[in-house]
Amino acid sequence: MKNFTTRVINKLKRIYAAIKAVKRLKKTAAKPKNDIRKIVFMVHYIPSWIRHELIYRELCASDKAEAFILCVPSDITETDPKKNDIYNYFTEHGYSAINAINEDGSLFDLKSLDPDYVFQSRPYNARMPEQYRSEVLSSYTKICNISYGTCLIKNALSTVLNKDYIKDVSLYFTEMGYNKWYFENKNKMGVKAGVQSAKLVGAANLELMYRDREKAKDNFPSLKTRPRFIWTPRWSIDALLGGSNFFNYKDFMLEFFGENQNISLLIRPHPLMFSNFVENGNMTKEEEIEYKKKISEAQNIELDEMKEYADNFWTSDALITDISAIIIDYYITGKPIIYCKSDVKHELLDQTQEMLQGCYVADGQEELKMYIEMLSRGEDPLKAERERIVEKYFASSLNGCGKKIADILINE
Numbered sequence: 001m002k003n004f005t006t007r008v009i010n011k012l013k014r015i016y017a018a019i020k021a022v023k024r025l026k027k028t029a030a031k032p033k034n035d036i037r038k039i040v041f042m043v044h045y046i047p048s049w050i051r052h053e054l055i056y057r058e059l060c061a062s063d064k065a066e067a068f069i070l071c072v073p074s075d076i077t078e079t080d081p082k083k084n085d086i087y088n089y090f091t092e093h094g095y096s097a098i099n100a101i102n103e104d105g106s107l108f109d110l111k112s113l114d115p116d117y118v119f120q121s122r123p124y125n126a127r128m129p130e131q132y133r134s135e136v137l138s139s140y141t142k143i144c145n146i147s148y149g150t151c152l153i154k155n156a157l158s159t160v161l162n163k164d165y166i167k168d169v170s171l172y173f174t175e176m177g178y179n180k181w182y183f184e185n186k187n188k189m190g191v192k193a194g195v196q197s198a199k200l201v202g203a204a205n206l207e208l209m210y211r212d213r214e215k216a217k218d219n220f221p222s223l224k225t226r227p228r229f230i231w232t233p234r235w236s237i238d239a240l241l242g243g244s245n246f247f248n249y250k251d252f253m254l255e256f257f258g259e260n261q262n263i264s265l266l267i268r269p270h271p272l273m274f275s276n277f278v279e280n281g282n283m284t285k286e287e288e289i290e291y292k293k294k295i296s297e298a299q300n301i302e303l304d305e306m307k308e309y310a311d312n313f314w315t316s317d318a319l320i321t322d323i324s325a326i327i328i329d330y331y332i333t334g335k336p337i338i339y340c341k342s343d344v345k346h347e348l349l350d351q352t353q354e355m356l357q358g359c360y361v362a363d364g365q366e367e368l369k370m371y372i373e374m375l376s377r378g379e380d381p382l383k384a385e386r387e388r389i390v391e392k393y394f395a396s397s398l399n400g401c402g403k404k405i406a407d408i409l410i411n412e
Helices: 002-030 046-051 053-060 085-092 154-160 177-186 188-192 204-211 246-259 273-279 285-297 310-314 326-331 350-358 365-376 383-393 401-411
Strands: 037-043 065-071 117-120 142-146 169-174 197-200 228-232 264-267 301-303 318-321 337-340 360-362
Touching (some): 002 169, 037 046, 053 401, 154 177, 204 326, 204 401, 246 301, 273 285, 318 326, 350 383
Parallel strands (some): 037 117
16 A cells, blocks of 8 residues: 555656646746857767767858857766866867856856756756756757667667656657657646657767778877777666666686687776775775776787777678667678677667667577677678668768757757
8 A cells, every 4th residue: 555655646746746847947948049050079988079069060150050068077066167077078178068067166147148958967966956957958959869779679778768857848850650649648738738849860879980991090000900899888786777787797708808809898987887896885896996907918808998989880891789779880880790799688679679680689698609700700600781771760960960860950
């Protein structure tokens, strides 16, 4: 009885929050738009920038829009503008950006820009300063969302499209029909009221990666002389978040590649992986340090801690990965993918199941070893299958997706 009562109360709370959100969105929708559309990209997680950069470029090239980059520090308790890591990164890379930390340590007043739309890197209000959270932003501007990671399993959508955030989102842009359905299903009141919508437009990050493929720079020249594999283990062993094979393969990877100097390995963990494992007691800080030490001592293994990943995707030869949105990004390179099967029972999307038909599915160390050796010899029997899948699912993303989104923002 107690559990039933709790569920009823929580459901009523969600309904009440949704009603309040729709009222806010109606007021925002009624606000007159600027003649020159003002769009703010609030960046607080750099790996997500690849999903917004092409849209930013298209808007900057238009005489009907004005685009801004607002840099929020990774550490939201930071008050020193000189220590804003996100701002420093963007200015170092030649962008004109706004530092979210004022000289007096206060936060920049976004409302003063009178923005028509605001994009955010990630949908996690708890990781944002209070005045930059969705409930506050949606009271005076329209929030736009592009999932910072494409979901390949159904239960992961509740994380990247969590109810605390998406109730405040006016426009959701996606490349997957299931994502569009999920957003609309979770926001029925807002969709019916005409203040929330999902646009099936493709993935701007894929278009950007493909467009810039010739510009990719090799950041690891020491590995150029031999085939390079990238390994991207997930950040959490939690089954609801997809699980991780890191502990199943961490020693095997160092041993196998150590014994095979004719090939090389670039280990690119999720930015939160090591800190999350230590925080949750999956490994100690000493074990993390020792593992990284072994990597640094290896002749043909490197740890990739760069903020962005496109260059290394284009200059690698194959990917080894858990279930991850990285699979989609790597798919368009045309290069082979080894998918490490997990003990976690995933409820895969239909599209994901078809995509895995173009991947080499390894169930354990022996199969992983077999596929690495096969690909090292240049054998890739699934190449034609991947090309078919790219044409079926991603062709629209590779041709004008960024402009489609920019046009919607300007003309909506």
